[in-house]
Amino acid sequence: MAYALEDEFGDIIKKARRGLDLSLGQLSNTTQIPDPDLSKMEDYLLKPTADQVSKLADRLDLDADKLLQIAEERWTPAPVPANYDPALEMVTISENVGGWPVHAYLLVCKETHQMAIIDTAAHPQTVIRRANAQAVPVVAILLTHTHGDHANGLPEIQQAFQTPTYIHRNEPKPESATPLQLVGHGDEIQVGLLQVRVLDTPGHTPGGCVFYTRNTVIVGDAIFAGSVGNAPVSYDGLLSSVRQNVLTLPDQTYLFPGHGPATTVGEEKAHNPFF
Ligand SMILES: [Fe+2]
Incomplete structure (x- = not known):
């Protein structure tokens, strides 16, 4: 079976290298790994040795032990237990966009039978x-960010449900059939009895954000199991906002990313090489 993480060793070192604005040549100079080999590693065509993983982690500000675990495919997060929270239900909708799976989610308040x-x-x-x-009313549409795989088709959904759409005020605006409700860090959106709080995680996009309620966070492309989203806007900004706004939540907080398996704050603190 293929390794189940969204990002494998090659993606991780490429994201870190680009985040630090290093060329393959510069990385090769400091690690003494030939630049064609680095290129093959980034493309999954060459497995690194433990010594190479250690050198790469050192230069790329990644955690060497965590990076080695992923390079050797020794870690995946434990599956999320069904009914892990009696107050809510999370429904994962996985679709294929350009050959890659992407997730949308339904967040259902079990008490009031309303959902987002x-x-x-x-x-x-x-x-x-x-x-x-689900046969329960939709009371909100939330967007983690505006990339096409997360926001395309919004007008059709808005027309089907006649409900407000919330997006971060710093995010580029998607095509929309209704006026967008603009939110920012700390704002709360009510979904039945669930108070869903907006937490800023800019870096992947200018106004990328996550949605937090009880012990659940829908994290978009801010953090993946064992990795992070690419960060063309700000690599430092992405890592620092995830560190500050997501990884400070309790360890048993479940994280539902836009790609790859769900995970927890505790798993990511223990296994994500970016942190
Ligand atoms: Fe994205």
Whole structure:
């Protein structure tokens, strides 16, 4: 079976290298790993030795032990238990966009039977069908960020449910059929009895954010199990905001990313080489 993480060793070192604005040549000079070998490692064509992992981690400000665990495919997060929170239900909708799976989510308040749709997975008809199957009212549409795989198809979903759409005020605005409700760090959106708090995680995009309620966070592309989203806006900003706003939550907080398996704060503190 293929390794189940969104990002493997090659993606991780490429994201860190680009985040630090290093060329392959510069990384080669300090690690003494030939630049064609680095290129093959980034493309999954060459497995590193433990010594090479250690040198790369050192130069790329990654945690060497955690990076080696992923290079040797020794860690995946434990699956999220069904009904892990009696007050809410999380429904994962996975769709294929350009050959890669992306997740949208339904967040259901079990007490009031109301729910929110988080992101579109660029498959509005699937999201509409899955939301209708819940047979409970949709009271909010939330967007973690505006990349096409997370926000395309928004107008169709808005037309199906006639409910407000919330997006961070610093985020580029997607095509929308209704006026967008702009939110920022600390703002709360009510989904039944669930208070969903906005936490800023800019860096992957200018106004990327995550949505936090009880022991659940929908994290978009801010953090993946064992990795982070790419960070063309600010690598430092992404790492520091995730460190400050997500990894300070209790260890048993479940994280639901836009790609790859769900994880927890505790798992990421113990296994994510970026932290
Ligand atoms: Fe993204």
